[in-house]
Amino acid sequence: MSSISLSLRSYAPRSVWSLIGTLFLFLGAWVMVFPFIWMVSSSLKPTDEVYDANFSIIPRTFKGFENYYEVLFNQPYLIYLMNSFLVCCGILIVQLITAVPAAYALAKLKFRGSSILFGTVIAALTIPINVTSIPIYVALAKTGLLDTYLAMMLPFFISVFAIFLFRQFFRGFPDSIIDAARVDGFSEMEIILRLVLPSAVPAIAAFSVFSFVAHWNDLYWPLIVVTSQDKMTATLSMMQYQSDFDTDYGRTFASATVVTAPMVIAFLFARRLFIRGITMTGVKG
Amino acid sequence: MARLTLKNIGKSFGKTEVLKNISLDVEDGEFLSLVGQSGCGKSTLLRIISGLEAPSRGEILIDGQVVTEQSPKQRNIAMVFQDYALYPHMSVAENMAMPLIMSQLPLHARLPLVRHVAPSARRAKPSMATQVETVAKQLRIDHLLTRKPAQLSGGQRQRVALGRALVRNPGIFLMDEPLSNLDAKLRVEVRREISELHHSSGLTFVYVTHDQTEAMTMSDRVALMQGGEVLQVAAPNTLYTNPVSVDVARFIGSPQINILPVQSRLDGLFLGDINLHLETIGKVSDLQLGLRPEALSFRGVAGLQLQPIKPGSILLPFQKRMVEDLGPEILIHGCFEADPEIEIRVRAQKNTDYGKTDQFAGTHKLQVAIDPTQLLLFNAHGLRIQPTPHMAQSLGEVVT
Numbered sequence: 001m002s003s004i005s006l007s008l009r010s011y012a013p014r015s016v017w018s019l020i021g022t023l024f025l026f027l028g029a030w031v032m033v034f035p036f037i038w039m040v041s042s043s044l045k046p047t048d049e050v051y052d053a054n055f056s057i058i059p060r061t062f063k064g065f066e067n068y069y070e071v072l073f074n075q076p077y078l079i080y081l082m083n084s085f086l087v088c089c090g091i092l093i094v095q096l097i098t099a100v101p102a103a104y105a106l107a108k109l110k111f112r113g114s115s116i117l118f119g120t121v122i123a124a125l126t127i128p129i130n131v132t133s134i135p136i137y138v139a140l141a142k143t144g145l146l147d148t149y150l151a152m153m154l155p156f157f158i159s160v161f162a163i164f165l166f167r168q169f170f171r172g173f174p175d176s177i178i179d180a181a182r183v184d185g186f187s188e189m190e191i192i193l194r195l196v197l198p199s200a201v202p203a204i205a206a207f208s209v210f211s212f213v214a215h216w217n218d219l220y221w222p223l224i225v226v227t228s229q230d231k232m233t234a235t236l237s238m239m240q241y242q243s244d245f246d247t248d249y250g251r252t253f254a255s256a257t258v259v260t261a262p263m264v265i266a267f268l269f270a271r272r273l274f275i276r277g278i279t280m281t282g283v284k285g
Numbered sequence: 286m287a288r289l290t291l292k293n294i295g296k297s298f299g300k301t302e303v304l305k306n307i308s309l310d311v312e313d314g315e316f317l318s319l320v321g322q323s324g325c326g327k328s329t330l331l332r333i334i335s336g337l338e339a340p341s342r343g344e345i346l347i348d349g350q351v352v353t354e355q356s357p358k359q360r361n362i363a364m365v366f367q368d369y370a371l372y373p374h375m376s377v378a379e380n381m382a383m384p385l386i387m388s389q390l391p392l393h394a395r396l397p398l399v400r401h402v403a404p405s406a407r408r409a410k411p412s413m414a415t416q417v418e419t420v421a422k423q424l425r426i427d428h429l430l431t432r433k434p435a436q437l438s439g440g441q442r443q444r445v446a447l448g449r450a451l452v453r454n455p456g457i458f459l460m461d462e463p464l465s466n467l468d469a470k471l472r473v474e475v476r477r478e479i480s481e482l483h484h485s486s487g488l489t490f491v492y493v494t495h496d497q498t499e500a501m502t503m504s505d506r507v508a509l510m511q512g513g514e515v516l517q518v519a520a521p522n523t524l525y526t527n528p529v530s531v532d533v534a535r536f537i538g539s540p541q542i543n544i545l546p547v548q549s550r551l552d553g554l555f556l557g558d559i560n561l562h563l564e565t566i567g568k569v570s571d572l573q574l575g576l577r578p579e580a581l582s583f584r585g586v587a588g589l590q591l592q593p594i595k596p597g598s599i600l601l602p603f604q605k606r607m608v609e610d611l612g613p614e615i616l617i618h619g620c621f622e623a624d625p626e627i628e629i630r631v632r633a634q635k636n637t638d639y640g641k642t643d644q645f646a647g648t649h650k651l652q653v654a655i656d657p658t659q660l661l662l663f664n665a666h667g668l669r670i671q672p673t674p675h676m677a678q679s680l681g682e683v684v685t
Contacts (some may be wrong), residue, residue: 179337180370184449185358185387193397198374 039260043067043253050249067254073239076230077258084234084259087152088215088223092208094157100200103166104192108178118167124160129221137224151225152233156215162207169203170196205273216263234259287348287361287489288313288455289334295342296329296513303329305513307343313456316483316490317518318500320536321510328461330510331493335364335459347456351468358387363450364459367466369442371434376428377445381417384453389413420452424478440471447482458483460492464499476503497537501525509533531667534575540616540630542661543576557623561599561655572670575661578616579634584652588639589615603629603653615639629653 041057042050044064071077104113104120136155137146146150173196181191197204222236238255241248289311296304302324311317332338334345336357345353354359363384371380386395394403396596421427424444434442443463450458463479464472480503483490494500500507501521508518509532517529528534533541545556549570556574583589584600602622609616617631631653662670663669 172368175366176366176368176370179332179335179374180364180366180449181372181383182337183335183362183364184384184453186383190387190395197370221308 080234080237095159099162107170290346293343316506320500325510326513363455369446369463401472545574547574572665578630580659581631590634590636599655
């Protein structure tokens, strides 16, 4: 009895202000979580109930089994997940390979035009994919690359965001360590691989999460360049239950739940790494 | 083991000239210090010697070979940095082995992943480990080999940095203010160790510092730098007793040398209206007189060890302002009555009577004797006038 009141006391607000603060945070958390709850709830309902005026979280007619059976067994959902995974990994690996040396050069090497180049990187940050999508699409069509994995990955191989993020992180790396390495006979690539990269693990982890989530959730670009079913990404596969005449919302939501699950589970496991990556402060002694 | 020669080295960053035409010779096995205030270009010069920075003009030679265009690795030098610059995620042993790995293993044996299986890397490992251990023992850090730099104290880190530099048998050992991050007690200890290291290794050392004590105690020769120029290169004692200019005299010596404006007239050297009865350069001109704090001594003050008055000593009335007790000696601040504008510092040894009475209470007017053999005379441009008549004449002509 006393232990219950004790544990309750630790949750009791210490003042009116902290109560208001907690309520405010609770509201924010609700706004974030509600779409997920709605998604899971809708995935258990028949289509006509999803947009029913009398909304309830608990479905009146339980269609969960049918919906999930359809998603998991009546379509090659493992292939979709694999496609998503391949595309995200491919994009991430090439992004890291291109961004790390570029960021190191911008952060630590002295060369003519480095500030102009960095300005270009900043400027490129402001251009969204939608602006360049038509020329890229035309180029892919002319080279016959449409409906391939490469077409899904190619526009994202060079990430200016990654260059910018890593450049800011590398700037904090002590110059004297780089000088010492040069005296010891390291080449510039070895400095990156052996010294700078191991210290940049938090930044790389943070960027990997950003990149992976962004491309996992991307619907726009795969929708444009992929038409055959065996190359569809998981996100794209949700569109199958939509047609011009009829949309099976229950199954769409079941599909969305299945597609989102890996990311949510991964986030829960890598949460500490993710937070550290965002709040990172640089290298210590 | 190497001989280092710098020929007319100049360096400009944009329009600012940080090094102006520097020429230096460092003998094989010599310990040379580059001393000067911050911003005098000493660190830049060291970076140019190391190859981390390229000179705008001039040549660098190691053992007679021009190395100006060579990378730091090719020059076979080692460098120790002020903040130790250890590789943070590597153990002490790995830190120390790095220069060996980089110089002895071919590129393919250093590639990521491949390096763990490459046969050449595996073959070289035991001999590298022995080399690292030998140097670690020598520096008394062999019990720390598995630790990471973050787990070490400042002194230990500095020893690891020394070890990393030593392990590859460099020709020249460069040090950039290696002691300035250590506390005062440790600094004296590591100073002695570096000196011993120099003697036992017989390597050529170039040591950058802003601390004159470090330079004076460790070096064979000291190069004093100011404003991108070398003012004087000499043995520590020569630098102190025989400076070539006022700037050198001012920098070397603590407490600082007293510099008084004096006037040379035909009948002698005058401080204000007082004739110091010293040899003159025979022409009317303004000069500067340098007096080390220990070249002055008090007359008639109890508690101070009296130095024998040399024949020809000059007695001057002195006004006391402040007394600092430094333990074995005292430092008296004041001025000559002939020139109250200029502050004068006098260093005096205490004797056993000191402290029994308050020697200075109430006495503000004292007599100071100047040892005429310890005077330093400079012309109006700050250049030293040597006491030989011939030299004096030639310098005097420059003045007028």
